[in-house]
Amino acid sequence: MYVAVKGGERAIENAHGWLAEERRGDPGLAELSVAQIREQLALAVNRVMAEGSLYDPDLAALAIKQARGDLIEAIFLIRAYRTTLPRFGASAPVETGRMACDRRISATFRDVPGGQILGPTFDYTHRLLDFKLAAEGEPPEAPGHPAEPAPAPVPRVAEFLNREGLIEEAPRDDTPPPDLTREPLEMPADRALRLQALARADEGFTLSMAYSTQRGYARNHAFVGELRIGTVPVEMEIPELGFAVEIGEVTLTECETVNQFTGSKTEPAQFTRGYGLVFGQTERKAISMALVDRALRWEELGEDNVGAPAQDAEFVLYHADNIQATGFLEHIKLPHYVDFQSELELVRKLRREAQETREAAE
Amino acid sequence: MTDYNFAYLDEQTKRMIRRALLKALAIPGYQVPFASREMPMPYGWGTGGVQVSAAVLTPEDRFKVIDQGADGTTNAVSIRAFFERTAGVATTTATHEASVIQTRHRIPEAPLREGQILVYQVPIPEPLRFLEPRESETRKMHELEEYGLMHVKLYEDIARHGHIATSYAYPVKVEGRYVMDPSPIPKFDNPKLSNSPAIQLFGAGREQRIYALPPYCEVVSLDFEDHPFEPSKADHPCGLCGATDSYLDEVIVDDAGGRMFVCSDTDYCDTRQAAGYRGKDAA
């Protein structure tokens, strides 16, 4: 005798209990603290803040702990929390020209005012496993650490080109940008909206899109004009006071690419720009973002649409969000008995008819 | 959960969704863009339906959630628990008792009545999506009523298979104007969309669209005059309650290919069994 499956409730509860146990791992080992994650897995924390669109290292570390290190799951936790937060207002635009840089490099000029600052980078490390870390040794001494970050303000590399008129103008624009989290994403999306979507886009997706432009799918000859990482003050206009006050600071990664451009029907030959700005130290993402931004600008620059994925704003923006993507991908785990049943009926019917036709022909 | 507002969403967001709902009801079948919020459940798992339910629920409501027609499927349980926790509303599994019913992939068998609201979870709201992937182009096609392509698809089905090979998410035309995706309900359910006394609301969270059918709205399944639309289901009575008019799930009962067919709408089946109806597989 068949009894319909019930008791989903208990199954769910049990699954959650088991999950909590697995998350903790071997209870014989010390539990990770949120502070340890924040300090020692800082790049994971940065990614969760960037793609979660919420600058809070402690919450991001908590989310990583709760998600058992699954960063997309952690980003999801942050996003879901973020939507419930009340909005008090918007900060004034941050001035990255005033950034206190920990790292600042330019690939276009050998030396630039403000200097090249390597900062804490993996760039020239040899990728050899360091077994000293496994032995939980003492932290190495930090001979290279400067006493102070580079004195702000550090001038922007693109400005040197701008003075000569060799790079496209990027005039100041005070139009309030659209808000992706409060308005539905609609096409065509202007550059501000595209940048907003890219800033929270999945790092892997953005990287692959950027990489595809380098391999010739809408190649745009990018050089890293400047990459800078450091802290900037966040200021907010307080209506009661009538002026802006500093309410804190955030670490940002900014990348501006300088792209060769031989001119088009509408634009003269000059260098053009791609732009990336991301929370935290997230330079792979910021560079990728700048390349994709530049590729998406083909229309305004009068370039040809060569049909490359990275030129297709609708394709890029509708598929860049990992929370949307993972949700829809994973939803195929949900029961689909009903649609599957109707497909089953259909396939049986088609087979039956094909069989009958064959028999009639014989 | 006291930190959260009634039914989770803040009032501002609910108002935004209600405005979208009103617009959707005023233009039946038209997809209204709305600023879908991130919900504490994944996109694709009913966030659109959940947001619509959150916007229409009042403390006096009685809420029912079904997935594949059943109240007991895991995701239905999870969504019901979410609203029990965040809204504290009364819940029920009885279709006739519920004032708001959130559903995935089915329309209840028991006829709905005036005053009830049926909320559908929608994965892909655009009926033209698999013919034309571009949103900018499909919006234009709706705007200009360029639906020839939709019939080309049906034509191709008949040319190849002898009949229309769409068995669920079967496209419909609403009030002679907009072509609409009824969500992945089996085409067996399509006739129930039309002329229903209940309000039908459709929420697609990830795709940021809301659309609606006001009560007593005319909904026609697309077809050809000489190949008319046919709602279909497995050609069996329910093994448990003997119903011949309900949509059936096929259940595999042993390793030897044994199978039985039971109502997908568990409330309908339970109600019939309680009234003494028995199918051939019932104890």
Added chain:
Amino acid sequence: MSPLLSVRGVTKRYGTHIGCADVSFDLHPGEVMGIVGESGSGKTTLLNCLAGQLAPDTGEVIFDTRAEGPRDTRTMSEPERRMLARTDWAFVHQHARDGLRMGVSAGGNVGERLMAVGARHYGDIRGKALDWLERVEIDGARVDDRPSTFSGGMQQRLQIARNLVTGPRLVFMDEPTGGLDVSVQARLLDLLRGLVRDMGLSAIIVTHDLAVVRLLADRLMVMKSGHVVEAGLTDQVLDDPQHAYTQLLVSSVLQV
């Protein structure tokens, strides 16, 4: 008789480059107008301006609509223009794959325009599709095959059937025989001539091939660098060219 299409001062620029400049002519019902010139002469730009696929910078393109008489298609709303494009107008592309749905059967390709204007009887649609396949000399047994399995010539004939099935009043053709073998071209031209005669079609044909216009066009315009340098009756222009460029065109053909 009032003209079906009346073109006045149509100009289209790309930046400083001239696409076509100050083109004017009338096309009367049942007339076939040929536009010839080498590539880059602006003939395709002009055709796209006339067919509503490009917006001219200045000028008028007045079409004698069924319902409201002469209307400037430039000032029509997009819905109106798209409606024209799927009812009274037809456009035959040089490359059949631009004008066909390659993933849809031949029957579906021909039936699309019928369905777009409301045909809802499968049997009738299929009947008409079969009828049109026969008229363009495609075996009816291929009705359920996709155009990707067709030869280049068949694809082009299918595209013509797909366009003519709704009885359009004006057909735009962009190098309809371009890219086909000479023997295939001859057959297609023959077919087109038959259709033009039988249906009394009005058409505007852009081509660089003088043989095409000799066979199909009543009148001719010769374009060079965006300008019309000579116009007149086809035989007159080809047999007694006045403009130096036309003379060059005609003589270069004769040399071949």
